[in-house]
Amino acid sequence: MRRYRNRILFAASALAMVACLYACMRTGPKPGPAEKIVIANLVPPFSVLVDVAQLQGYYGPEGLSATMRKYQYGKVALDALLEGKADFAAVAGTPIMLAIMKGEKIAVIASIQTSNKNCAIIARKDEGIHTPQDLKGKKIAATFGTFSEFFMDAFLVMHEISQKDMKISNLKPEDMPAALAGGDVDAVSAWVPVLYNIQNKLAGRGITFYDENIYTQSVSIVARQEYIRDNPGKVRKLLRALIKAEQFVGSDPEAAQKSVAEFNGMDPGMLREMWSGNNFRVALDQSLILALEDEARWAIDNKLTASKKIPNYLDHIYLDGLYAVKPEAVRILR
Amino acid sequence: MQVKQRLKINVAVSIAATAAILLIFLIALQRINKANNLTKISGDIVLNSFERITLRNDYLQNGNERAKKQWFARHEAIERLMQAALKEFLTVEDKKTLEEMLDKNRSIFKIFSAIVENREKRKATSDAVVLSLEAENRLISQLNIKVYEGVVLGRELLESSGKARAITLRLTYIGIGCLFLCLLPALIINSWTTSRVITNRIDRLRVGVSVIGAGNLNHIIEVKGDDEFSALATAFNEMTARLRTTYQDLSAEIEERRLAEGALRKAHDELELRVRERTKELREANGSLELRVAERTAALKTAHDSLLESRRAALNMMEDALVAGRQIEEVNAKLLLEIAERKNAEEALRGRNEELTRFNDAMVDRELRMIELKKEINDLCGQTGKQPPYPLDFE
Numbered sequence: 269m270r271r272y273r274n275r276i277l278f279a280a281s282a283l284a285m286v287a288c289l290y291a292c293m294r295t296g297p298k299p300g301p302a303e304k305i306v307i308a309n310l311v312p313p314f315s316v317l318v319d320v321a322q323l324q325g326y327y328g329p330e331g332l333s334a335t336m337r338k339y340q341y342g343k344v345a346l347d348a349l350l351e352g353k354a355d356f357a358a359v360a361g362t363p364i365m366l367a368i369m370k371g372e373k374i375a376v377i378a379s380i381q382t383s384n385k386n387c388a389i390i391a392r393k394d395e396g397i398h399t400p401q402d403l404k405g406k407k408i409a410a411t412f413g414t415f416s417e418f419f420m421d422a423f424l425v426m427h428e429i430s431q432k433d434m435k436i437s438n439l440k441p442e443d444m445p446a447a448l449a450g451g452d453v454d455a456v457s458a459w460v461p462v463l464y465n466i467q468n469k470l471a472g473r474g475i476t477f478y479d480e481n482i483y484t485q486s487v488s489i490v491a492r493q494e495y496i497r498d499n500p501g502k503v504r505k506l507l508r509a510l511i512k513a514e515q516f517v518g519s520d521p522e523a524a525q526k527s528v529a530e531f532n533g534m535d536p537g538m539l540r541e542m543w544s545g546n547n548f549r550v551a552l553d554q555s556l557i558l559a560l561e562d563e564a565r566w567a568i569d570n571k572l573t574a575s576k577k578i579p580n581y582l583d584h585i586y587l588d589g590l591y592a593v594k595p596e597a598v599r600i601l602r
Numbered sequence: 603m604q605v606k607q608r609l610k611i612n613v614a615v616s617i618a619a620t621a622a623i624l625l626i627f628l629i630a631l632q633r634i635n636k637a638n639n640l641t642k643i644s645g646d647i648v649l650n651s652f653e654r655i656t657l658r659n660d661y662l663q664n665g666n667e668r669a670k671k672q673w674f675a676r677h678e679a680i681e682r683l684m685q686a687a688l689k690e691f692l693t694v695e696d697k698k699t700l701e702e703m704l705d706k707n708r709s710i711f712k713i714f715s716a717i718v719e720n721r722e723k724r725k726a727t728s729d730a731v732v733l734s735l736e737a738e739n740r741l742i743s744q745l746n747i748k749v750y751e752g753v754v755l756g757r758e759l760l761e762s763s764g765k766a767r768a769i770t771l772r773l774t775y776i777g778i779g780c781l782f783l784c785l786l787p788a789l790i791i792n793s794w795t796t797s798r799v800i801t802n803r804i805d806r807l808r809v810g811v812s813v814i815g816a817g818n819l820n821h822i823i824e825v826k827g828d829d830e831f832s833a834l835a836t837a838f839n840e841m842t843a844r845l846r847t848t849y850q851d852l853s854a855e856i857e858e859r860r861l862a863e864g865a866l867r868k869a870h871d872e873l874e875l876r877v878r879e880r881t882k883e884l885r886e887a888n889g890s891l892e893l894r895v896a897e898r899t900a901a902l903k904t905a906h907d908s909l910l911e912s913r914r915a916a917l918n919m920m921e922d923a924l925v926a927g928r929q930i931e932e933v934n935a936k937l938l939l940e941i942a943e944r945k946n947a948e949e950a951l952r953g954r955n956e957e958l959t960r961f962n963d964a965m966v967d968r969e970l971r972m973i974e975l976k977k978e979i980n981d982l983c984g985q986t987g988k989q990p991p992y993p994l995d996f997e
Contacts, residue, residue, distance in 0.1 A: 384709070422740050425737045425740055426716070426737055426740070426741075428730070428733055428737070481709050481712045481713045481716070481741075481744060481748075482740065482744055484744065484747050484748075484751075518695075547702070553750070553751075553754055554750050555747045555750045555751050555754075558746050558747045558750060559743075562740070562744075562747070566740070599754060
């Protein structure tokens, strides 16, 4: 009996040792000094995951020390990246497409959200605009080089209005409310939250035309290709932090909304309204390429770029980073 | 605790474990069936989506009315499948995915309807055609994106149903594993302690029985616990006590018998002495008796001889008497034979006589009748005046 007892004790000790060894092997890499990154970030709701990762402290455990630089829209954020003021930038599809067509050496590391409701045409009813067809012959403004311009064009085309019949002008988002209220333009193509500001400013005089089926806005994180090549570890760490933010937003959207609203000094009600039309997901799928190509075709047709050929956007998508972190989120074939 | 109870616990634990495993299997089976059903629905959605793409391409390339109708029919089928899936998929994530798919599906419907409408109302002017084609291109791009997103969501749904099946299997394994982890130690400990108890108690009993078997009836087996072995030990002790009493009684009886045997032997010796003395007396008495017997025997022999003589004479007389008797018997036999012959002759004579008597009686009756008839005839003749023919003289 004693002999068996000894054997049992020996087996139990061996098992405990194996378990300890396994537990030790499973522990992650030991944290070293935090690596610094600068992110050209956008106002909500366009880069919510970047904000949430910062607010929830997901960068630190990944070994990153992230500095946020806020920009009103993606084009300026991308400009900051290209000027070397940021390592990463949150940008919508149109500026990315145009930058690549200009030959900029940038790459998308992941798209972080998509939406069909972030952009709309808002017009003045007192100028006789009650239906989309009433826009014909009116003055309309958009922010050129952004998805505001693309949406406006798509909307006009869908309602059989030629650009020749319109007076189109370029306006920065922050100038739109005053221009529309002052009668400089009859309609603008604007995105949230500028859209809500204009609606508030016009009160009952404005009319908003949405169309969820003509444009899918995608916000992506981009970086210079050289930077990605030199810092693949940072890319993976950033993606891991963003994936954690995605999980948090999915599991507790109300807490995420509250913290993002507080962080950006926004009205929580307004943020909640904008939030509902967005799909927050860190991914790289074929629809990103389809959207970029669609916009590229539009840009070529409208002579917005010197290039006459749709580039191979696959060369501007960095798959390895996300594939290393979350392979199932990569749906693009190489 | 009694061994019987311990064994019952083992049986109960085994039955409970079996029942629990069966239950886990049944639940797992039900959940796997459900997951399979979800996989089928998701697969159907994806398949129908691909078929719809084919029909769309057919319509866009050929402007085929049939393809358009089929596209709308296929779209309705997908919508129905999604609505059915909404009832089947229960997790929040799946429902969210399905809601998203339904949104995409409705967008696809709107975009395709817009393409059809755009084509059908396309005007002949060149500017309008250009605008219409541009709109169609834009719509097709959006349609592609929506269809792609819809298919990706369908794949997520498929993965989710696969995950549900995997989770069910994992839960089943974990459930059975936990069950074993919980119940197996209980079974092992119970069996081990039962085995230890049985071995120890049997060993103690064996030693006790050996000591008692060696003759030490004063040995008492130690009684521990309240199980069957303690009852057996108690029974052993009681049996030993009874044996001890019996042994003591037997010893006393043997002693008594030994004493009685001594007394008996003494009496026997005394008797032997007396017998010897008596024998001597008898031998002496026998000597005088033999002498008297010899005398008497001689007298008897004399008497016997004379008796034999007289007997012999009597026998001779009896032989004579017997010869005379035999002669008489022969005479008697002859007489008896003669008497029998005479009796037979008398019998024959008597028979003949009786026969003659009967004949005589018949003849007399006939004669008397004849006489009466003759008398009647004579009377009749007399009445008629005739002479009676028959003389009746004897009257």
